Amino acid sequence: MSIPSSLSLIVEVKSKRQEAEDIVTFELADPHGRPLPAFGAGAHIDVQVKPGVVRQYSLCNHPEERDRYQIGVLRDPISRGGSIAMHDEIQEGDLIQISAPKNHFPLEHAKRTLLFAGGIGVTPILCMAERLAHTDADFEMHYCNRSPDRTAFLGRIRQGEFADRVHFHFDDGDPDQKLDLEPLIGTPDPETLVYICGPKGFIDFVLSTCKAHGWDSHQLHIEYFAGAEADTSEDDSFEVKIASSGASFTVPADKTVHQVLADNGIEVMVSCEQGVCGTCLTRVLEGEPDHRDLYLDDDEHAANDQFTPCCSRAKSKTLVLDL
Template identity: 80%
Template sequence: MSGTPLSLIVEVKARHEEAQDIVTLELADPHGRPLPAFSAGAHIDVQVKPGVVRQYSLCNHPEERDRYLIGVLRDPTSRGGSVAMHEEIREGDLVQISAPKNHFALKPAGRTLLLAGGIGITPLLCMAERLAHLEADFALHYCTRSAERTAFRKRIAASGFAERVHFHFDDGAPEQKLDLKALLATPAPDTRVYVCGPTGFIDAVLSTAKASGWPGERLHTEYFAGAVADTSDDDSFEVRIASSGASFTVPADKTVHQVLTENGIEVMVSCEQGVCGTCLTRVLEGEPDHRDLYLDDDEHAANDQFTPCCSRARSKVLVLDL
């Protein structure tokens, strides 16, 4: 992944099986030095192996400086990241990572609703730790397939906020399953909603909330994977580099990032799915065809930036601020 700023070397100090198909890795400086500070909702880039970089949310208490804790789901549709993390990374290994980045930060609110689907618990658990520390009003709803696939149950049970956590299992009794319509029926004043998990789970939460009148600025999301785009109607278009005037054709079967790389123009990328925002690039002219899950609706409508790892163009030419 060209350009990904993997500036830190950490050691895998511990590895635990948290639940079925979920492991946690505890990362620390090999020499015991403090790690860069992070805030609730932050993530790091991890070089799983050469050429494979993935993003993982930090799920330990945000005031800790001696370690980073990440949770990894073994994804059967993995493109090489999660399977390698499960099968190849062991205690004592040295791993390259980035400094923490946060595109999913907590904002002040009178009350906070945290909605986690599966491994989406990782950033929300860190948020729960922070909110509990601040003695803030919040509730965490944690949805999984089954109790066996529910990570961090012991940690939550031992926490000071256990009574604020509600578990919902797909294979459980009907009455314990999450009723989104009831939970989000009334847009409560001064309440913010944070949701993380599979795309389908996030979409269900957002559509239910919006149907009930929740304003978009109080709904906060973080996706772990990009949506599968329909590429059947993709066509070629031109990208022009503002600084040099150079113009390149982007064919239907290549991304903007791939074409730029082939022509010696480096743009930082990481997830390559329009999730992390690493490759965000300013657009000076033209209309992007947005396919990311990073920018919100208003940012898409502005058409002044896009993600060249996955987004394309509606206009014949895009002029990029490169």
């Protein structure tokens, strides 16, 4: 199996630490002590967990650090081979392959910033808080979790320079400290940007509440950690045609476009396989995709000129792909 070309860096696992219940943090560094590529708040790296398994993890250390990358990994009970392997197989001293940092969730300048983190979604949000605190920006962070023992970086945040700007909300705690969005977003402020990361339900709740109160979509920035569960009960077969060769292939109801292309020797780079990371994004020249990703925004979906073959399908009988 070929190694994705994006995995251009070899790093050493300098430390592996139990950060909270079911959450482990890894500190990665160049084996020879050389500086790592720079990154901005909100960035992530691709990690080859094992042959054929590549996953994305947000960088959660200070974005001005060049001597290390830090990632946090939640042990997912329904893991498809990524998080469990990171927890059980990757050890201190191991050499692993990663990509240079990528950023689909960049922190933009604003007069004021609201940060909302749900569970392991704290990783890019924490990096943003570090950056905003370092630049003495006006921000507030709200961190929601089930309980303190499942809350990664709890001690680091409480002892940090921006501890007074962080509000913790625990499901099993005092009802009065649970997240109350109304006072925070009840009145839209055109000079405030909102960043949300976490499970889909959490993101959808914050996002829909903001929109219901009149926040402009350009003020709302989100990053999903997992794809949505699609209803596949009415899926049917369709054709994909390769523009460069004219070859056509049938995509049955129980296979993805990526799987069919791979079966026929056509490689499209994939990573998350859930429509979250955008690695497999492919141009559509003709036909109408059935978008099932969480990577493209509404305007990009409406354009119908690209789609994610790892999970999306077709509404038309045929899709002509720019391959």
